[in-house]
Amino acid sequence: MSDTEHDIYTVTLHHVDAKTEDADDSLPLIVIHGLLGSADNWRSHVKAWQENRRVIAVDLRNHGRSPHVEGMTYQAMSDDVLAVMDNLGIDQAHILGHSMGGKVAMTMARLAPQRVASLVVADIAPVAYSHGHDDVFAALNEVAVNRPANRRDADALLAKHVDARPIRLFLATNLERTTDNGQPVMGLRVGLEQIIKGYPDIVTVPAGDQPYYGPCLVLRGANSDYVSDAMLPALKQVLPNARVVTLKEAGHWLHADQPQAFQQAVESFVAAQSASC
Structure with missing residues (x-):
């Protein structure tokens, strides 16, 4: 089975489904972690966001408590998250992805735009990266x-x-x-x-050929080079309606470096999109 061919089975992802009694009935927010992360890394953010809406944080394949399987293509990982939505009866959601998870989120937006009410991409661009791990x-x-x-x-x-x-x-x-x-x-x-084994697919571009024309917020760290100014033209080709916001004194793990600013930026953006639905 090849990582570069889409013959990889969809797997059932472990996920955390959180909502308080006071949360409204607006569309949920799905949170997708980055490489070597997990839903556990987002517990404090999920706790804050769940006050206003349902929040689902997933463990991607080969991460957290999800199954270990061959294949790390973005289409495969996108299909896994879409399957979570299907299993939970969620037709549409706001999607947040950090780093590798941001590329998964962009793939979802490009291949299944009808399922993505809005997109938040945290410190990643739709380009191939050369820096290794x-x-x-x-x-x-x-x-x-x-x-x-x-x-x-x-x-x-x-x-x-x-x-x-x-x-x-x-x-x-x-x-x-x-x-x-x-x-x-x-x-x-x-x-x-x-x-x-799947690393060459991880460092490449998100899957899909079409731009995502929906509302999009791109958050980048001022001390990170993952979304440099030189990458913005490529980003705008894939996400033409993206608003790029730079968080001061934050690196690639901007949600950990500036948690309050990150939480508020996401909450304000998602709330604005929910109000316009």
């Missing part, structure tokens, strides 16, 4: 091979390849406690082998 993959593989006894030992293994502690803390969200011959060890819950 070899050090990150090597760090996670170090843990997978050595199966450390605890998180402290796991961090020491990650540090062999990744100097920055914030990145190691993020990678550590992919660790889970398990056993080896009856002894407690730290293992990986991420499908590392499948992700590495």
Whole structure:
């Protein structure tokens, strides 16, 4: 089975479905994480947004608690999320995606625009990227091979390849406690082998040939180069109605660097689109 051919089965994604009693009946918001992330990374944001609407945060294939399967094409990942919507009886939703999840969201918007009421893309452009994750993959593989006894030992293994502690803390969200011959060890819950095999599809452009003409907000970090000014023409070709907003003192993980500003920007945008529906 080839990652570059769309013969990959749709899988049932783990997801978190949140809504408070006081939330209105407007269209839900679906949140899609980035590479090596999960729905768990968005808990504080989901808690804030669910006060006003239903929020569904998904674990993409090979991430979080979702199945480990071959194939990381954007059409396959988009189909997985659309299947969640189908299973929940959701015809249309606001879609938010960060990084790799932003490309999944753009693919959904291009291939199934009738399902996307509005689009929020967080710090990613519809272009092919050259910067790799070899050090990150090597760090996670170090843990997978050595199966450390605890998180402290796991961090020491990650540090062999990744100097920055914030990145190691993020990678550590992919660790889970398990056993080896009856002894407690730290293992990986991420499908590392499948992700590495599918990596050429991850760094490429979103799937689809048509622009998405619906309302769109692109949030980028001022300290990130993932959505540079040079990329804006390409972005406008795919998302002609996009409004680009730069969050100060934020990098690629802008939702973690500036959580309040990020939450408010998303809430204001989605609320405005809900009011116009």
